[in-house]
Amino acid sequence: MxxxxxxxxxxxxxxxxxxxxxxxxxxxxxxxxxxxxxxxxxxxxxxxxxxxxxxxxxxxxxxxxxxxxxxxxRNSEVGYRDAGTDGPGEMVVRAGAGLPWDDLVADTVDRGYGGLECLSGIPGSVGATPVQNVGAYGVDVAQVLHRVRWYDRATDTDEWVEPDALGLAYRTSVLKNSSAAVVLEVEFRLDPDGRSEPIRYAELAGRLGVGPGERTDPALVRRTVLELRRGKGMVLDRDDADTWSAGSFFTNPVVPEDRLPVVRSRVSDRLGAEQAEQMPAFAAAGGVKLSAGWLIERAGFGKGHPSSSSPARLSTKHTLALTNRGSATAEDVIALAREVRDGVAEAFGVELHPEPVWVGCSI
Ligand SMILES: Cc1cc2nc3c(=O)[nH]c(=O)nc-3n(C[C@H](O)[C@H](O)[C@H](O)COP(=O)(O)OP(=O)(O)OC[C@H]3O[C@@H](n4cnc5c(N)ncnc54)[C@H](O)[C@@H]3O)c2cc1C
Structure with missing residues (x-):
């Protein structure tokens, strides 16, 4: 064919x-x-x-x-259109699912459109972005998604669906860990007036010198996000083993609100009251979101754990990334993942869940 x-x-x-x-x-x-x-x-x-x-x-x-x-x-066509009836002053881009995601982000920013800039530098394809509702620096795909064309494998149909059909939530959707459908094309809404999405992430707002929620130049946001991401080993680089990973290995755990004092007290017992007070915790759907990276580090797994000679180890730039230094087997990576997950559970009573999709193996 x-x-x-x-x-x-x-x-x-x-x-x-x-x-x-x-x-x-x-x-x-x-x-x-x-x-x-x-x-x-x-x-x-x-x-x-x-x-x-x-x-x-x-x-x-x-x-x-x-x-x-x-x-x-691998289908990778791209097309732009004025959204017309979808609302005044809105642009829609349609991209083939196989297009590298960051090529799409770069193209929209080069054309002066806002919307995708905070998601700069994320590896992978356009088609996978709705699968786990990809997100970074205060924006996720749910905020900019217009429509998805998918192949429904149960009914053998090729159709366009609205975002509602995807059940998008924090790093998940009805497509994650499921064989229900294959994404064929995706449409995103863009701001043709060249304004970024509102900058919600404090670290990024600080670097850009804008107040939280302000919009600014998408090209500047893209450059700044890429800089921040490179510093954390979160942009693929064939010469940098800190990027030979699956990105953040664990999602940030969400605990019920009444569980938060228990976690803080576990942190206090182990590290003192000051650390317990400083523990990052944000209101989120279903409770309070904690920082997986913070918990991993405080449980005793520092950058580069376990040692510079281990084939699988934590990134030397970011404790949330498990990396293969070149010769690791799947078993090496899984053993490290288990060690980190169990160590955090033992230290603070918080269960970490892996973010990647597992094929033929499990944690
Ligand atoms: C260095 C690094 C940094 C990262 N940073 C981030 C980040 O900031 N934010 C974030 O959210 N993620 C991040 N990730 C994770 C990853 O890049 C994203 O999840 C990305 O969307 C995966 O895309 P992919 O094409 O590589 O998917 P794959 O790894 O090829 O597949 C992942 C899953 O999606 C399914 N899938 C893939 N394509 C389709 C399709 N067309 N239709 C249906 N299902 C499909 C696969 O079957 C599989 O289950 C990072 C990863 C790395 C390595």
Whole structure:
């Protein structure tokens, strides 16, 4: 079929940013939405397990032979239109699911449109952004999403759906850890007047010298976000092993409000009253959101843990990223993830949940 290429000898270690994972039965590179639906439809009908792949930047994959076929989504067309009836002064961009996400952000900013700039530098594909409601620096995809075209695998239909259908929440959606649908194209709302999204993240507002909630130049926001992210090893760099990760390995835990004093008292017992008072805690849907990175560090897992010779270790720039220094196996990464999760639970009674999607393995 046109737009579909079969790659027989591939390894997930070469297709994921954590650089781990074994050999699939085959890899199908799909250059068009039609190729994606044809491939997934045929594999589903034949009962063959499928892994839908974008940029491989949010995956933890088992080593060895994998009983699945990888369908790599690579359609990457981009188009802009005036949103017209959708509201005055609004622009919509439509992008193929296989386009690298940051190429889209850069293109919108280069054209002088606001909206996506705070999400600069996030690896992966456009199609994966609604899957976990990608977010950074005070903005998430839910705030800028217009519509999604997906292939519904149960009903074999290719359709456009409104954001409501996606169940978007903090780092999740109905698509995460699910084989319900494949995203084929995504539309985002943009500000054609060249104003960024309101700057809500204090660290970013401070760097930009704007008040919380103010809008500013998207190009300046993009440059500043990229600078901040690079300092934390959160922009992919083939020469920097601190970026050979799946990004933040754990989501920030949300605890019920009445649990907060218990956590603070555990912190106080271990680290003193001052630390307990300083522990970051923000109101969030379902309770209070704590900082996973802060808890990991205070539980005794510093940057670079466990040692400079370990094949899998915490990033030397950011405790929330588990990195493969080049020779780690999936088991090495999983062992470190378990150690960190269990250590935080033991120290503070808070359960951390991994953010990436697990394939053929689990924590
Ligand atoms: C250095 C680094 C920094 C990061 N920073 C951030 C950050 O700031 N914020 C954030 O939210 N995330 C961040 N991430 C995580 C990751 O980049 C995002 O989750 C990204 O959206 C994953 O995209 P991907 O194309 O690589 O998905 P993949 O890893 O290929 O896939 C992830 C999941 O999405 C599914 N999927 C992929 N494409 C599709 C599709 N078209 N249709 C249906 N399902 C699909 C896959 O089946 C899989 O279950 C970071 C990762 C790294 C390595």
């Amino acid at each position: 046109a737009g579909l290429r079969v790659v027989p000898d591939s390894s997930l270690a070469d297709l994921t940013t954590l650089r781990i994972g074994g050999r699939p039965r085959a890899l199908l590179e799909c250059e068009s939405a039609e190729a994606v639906t044809a491939a997934v439809g045929a594999l589903d009908a034949a009962g063959v397990p499928v892994l839908v792949l974008g940029g491989g930047s949010n995956l933890v994959v088992a080593d060895g032979d994998l009983d699945l076929v990888v369908v790599a989504v």
